[in-house]
Amino acid sequence: MNGTRDGPPVDGSRTHHSPLTRAAVLAAALEIIDAGGVDRxxxxxxxxxxxxxxxxxxxHAANKAAVLDGVAELIWAQLTVDTSDPDWRHQLRLIxxxxxxxxxxxxxxxxLLVTHPLATPLGLRPVGTLRPxxxxxxxxxxxxxxxTDALHIYRAxxxxxYGHVLTELQEIVERPEEPTDLLRLGLYRLPVGEFPLLRSLASELAAYDGVEELERGLDILLTGLAGPLPSGPESA
Structure with a gap:
């Protein structure tokens, strides 16, 4: 067999047809991760x-951690930023x-992209992850x-x-075979008296659309950023 059920196929022919380069190592590592996760x-x-x-x-890589750092750089390199765009709001939306x-x-x-950097000081992160x-x-x-304001905008x-993609990619359907959204999402488990609004929004929760939610969130965020930024925390 050339592969396993839970991993990408093993392709020994790569040995004869392409040199072993850092780019080839990282591309293969990303293929493995895409197929089965970082633990694979x-x-x-x-x-x-x-x-x-x-x-x-x-x-080409000292250990698995170095491979993961390289794959993170490979992913971040796919994020295009046009620093010459005169419309910064438009550019942030494209980003x-x-x-x-x-x-x-x-x-x-x-x-890995969202949580790993939080445990790593900026100066110790792979430089490719800092370019965006x-x-x-x-x-x-x-x-x-x-x-300072530019940094605040970036963080916002x-x-x-990060919150959006983690929300979009999580599994929210408990019982997909059920006919009603309340049952499909498992919201029937919540006490009616304590969570009346959440239970009432079952259909809206089930109809989650990642593209639409992203655009709505950007509308709110960019509208706020378009106005004058406060100079600092308001005094009590």
Whole structure:
């Protein structure tokens, strides 16, 4: 057999038809993660995927953590930021749509992209993961925002995007065979007296549309950002 039920096929022919490069290692690692999640990735499985002895991989990545850092850089490189766009609101909307597309295309990478950096100081993160931040700061400072305000806008945008994609990609249907939304979502378990509004919104919750929710959220966020930003926390 060339593969397993829960992983991508092993293609030893890659050994003969393409050189072993860092780009090839990271592309194969992403393929494994896309097929079965981050936990499926190992140096042994990656070597099998490439048709190489796993020891040969260490010339391109010191360990699995280094491979994951490289794959994160590979993903972030797909996020396009046009720093010359004179309409910063339009550009942020395009960035948000691009980020959602990447998340939907690579759902197993989302927890790594969202939560892993929080445990890593900025200066120790792979430089490729920081380029979108630098480019967005450049876009916003060219639009006459101060560096501090540009950073606040970046944090507000990606705080929203991280929450959005985590919400969109989670499983919300408990019993898909049930005829009513209340039963399908498992909301029947909630006490009526304590959660009347949540239970009443079963149909709206079941009709969740990631694209529409993204655009609605961006409308709210960008409308607020278009006005003057407060100088700091209001005094009590």
């Amino acid at each position: 990735l190992s140096m042994r499985r990656l070597g099998d995927m490439l048709g190489r002895d796993p020891m040969a991989l260490y010339r 948000a749509r691009d980020f959602r597309r990447i998340a939907v295309d690579h759902p197993h990478m989302v927890p 931040l630098e480019h967005i700061l450049s876009l916003l400072t060219k639009a006459d925002f101060t560096g 945008l990606f705080g929203f995007l």
